[in-house]
Amino acid sequence: MQNTPLMTAETLAELTALRRDLHAHPELGFAEHRTAAIVADRLRKAGLEVETGIGGTGVVGTLRKGNGNRAIALRADMDALAMPEETGLPYASTTAGAMHACGHDGHTTMLLAAAEAMVDQDFSGTVHFVFQPAEEGRGGAKAMIEDGILDRFPVDAAYGLHNMPGLDLGVLAAVEGPQLASSDSWSVSFRGIGSHGAKPHQGRDAVTAAGVFLSQIHSIVAREVDPLEPAVISACALSAGDFAALNVIPDTVKIGGTARAYSAGVRDQLEAAIGRHASGVATGFGIEADYTFLRRIPPVVNAATPTKIAQLAAVNALGAGNLRTAFPPSTAGDDFAEFGTRVPGAYVWLGMGETRENGQHHNTNYDFNDACIPYGVAYWCAVIAKELG
Incomplete structure (x- = not known):
């Protein structure tokens, strides 16, 4: 020393x-x-x-x-x-x-x-x-x-x-x-009707709905938030189906992640936008969505x-x-x-x-x-x- x-x-x-x-x-x-x-x-x-x-x-x-x-x-x-x-x-x-x-x-x-x-x-x-x-x-x-x-x-x-x-x-x-940034957690559960993978028309596909949702939420920061206001939305976890049953379309898909912002207004905007996209996608696919946004720290x-x-x-x-x-x-x-x-x-x-x-x-x-x-x-x-x- x-x-x-x-x-x-x-x-x-x-x-x-x-x-x-x-x-x-x-x-x-x-x-x-x-x-x-x-x-x-x-x-x-x-x-x-x-x-x-x-x-x-x-x-x-x-x-x-x-x-x-x-x-x-x-x-x-x-x-x-x-x-x-x-x-x-x-x-x-x-x-x-x-x-x-x-x-x-x-x-x-x-x-x-x-x-x-x-x-x-x-x-x-x-x-x-x-x-x-x-x-x-x-x-x-x-x-x-x-x-x-x-x-x-x-x-x-x-x-x-x-x-x-x-x-x-x-x-x-x-x-x-x-x-x-603020550090918040969000999760969405899409609840459809499971079916045989070879007969998707007999169910309501929550997996495809989840994929559409994932593509949409990453447009929130780019197209809905003021470009001068930093923000992050990341999907960090996904749970669906079973690799031991690759001919089964599951009835439920759960997605979760984090949202970050530097202002209260953008924080509110992210919470509302993620939920709106989840609801919209679910409606379009004829399924249901349960949405949770947990405010962890400002x-x-x-x-x-x-x-x-x-x-x-x-x-x-x-x-x-x-x-x-x-x-x-x-x-x-x-x-x-x-x-x-x-x-x-x-x-x-x-x-x-x-x-x-x-x-x-x-x-x-x-x-x-x-x-x-x-x-x-x-x-x-x-x-x-x-x-x-």
Whole structure:
């Protein structure tokens, strides 16, 4: 380990060991018991007020100083993904079918280190360090909201951070406006009348109806949504028939997928359009369609004031040359949106530099770059200083 301008080699070595320990013991959403216990123990030893079990396995560490009445939340996610690891690293996952393939082990480490570092720093106000469970599609932020986190720990602003492979090491992108899309799920069941494959006229063919529907929904974004408004509709699952009975036209076909948007209006438009096409196709084929649209998480949209705070913090901590105020949004989702839709929020991207081959998010060869730990810790500390200094 080498010294950086932001952290001693000894500190970085200790935090790297912690991060790799978390990496070796990944836990899925709402099962982060070991991770949460480590976080809570270190927060308590540092002198913070600690509450556990929020929204299941969530942890909040609170640090109060001075007489300021402003409060902020800094959030990190703790969960791993349900997938195998193929990195071959000495600290690779020891849990079958679970892997830290999105860097939440790094997020947890950086926020925890920032909490410990701020114990000895002066500011005036309250910081709630939020360690969230189940970000990966299992509703952890919503569970914390429903458990009253913002009532028990009211805040004036919320901040989130995510690592970004390929963005230069130590560079931080803080951009006002949409950062991540809404993430919603849809499914359609076409119910026809099954028949012999050689006698389709004796039934009502749900398979062909499903094929027409699939071709139609991919025209929604191209022909119904404003070209200046990004959106995605993808069919990701299809269930019908049996390959052991290829002379049977099944009576039911089920199709499901995801829909993404950056605005509430387009989100509404996608929900209505998918259902309209399902109904229209079903009517045309003389069959029935059952349609479900599940709103999972809203888009992450950065508010003006906290984004400006994030930008100033990045300049102070990392230098003006390491701030990006223009960066393309992602069509992925993050339930940090559950906080950002209730209080002004800012979600930033921290560059990890070059990564392992195919080491992008949600890849079996992904690994968080420990070299970016000092930059993340410095940024978090600077946000507190700018907000509550």
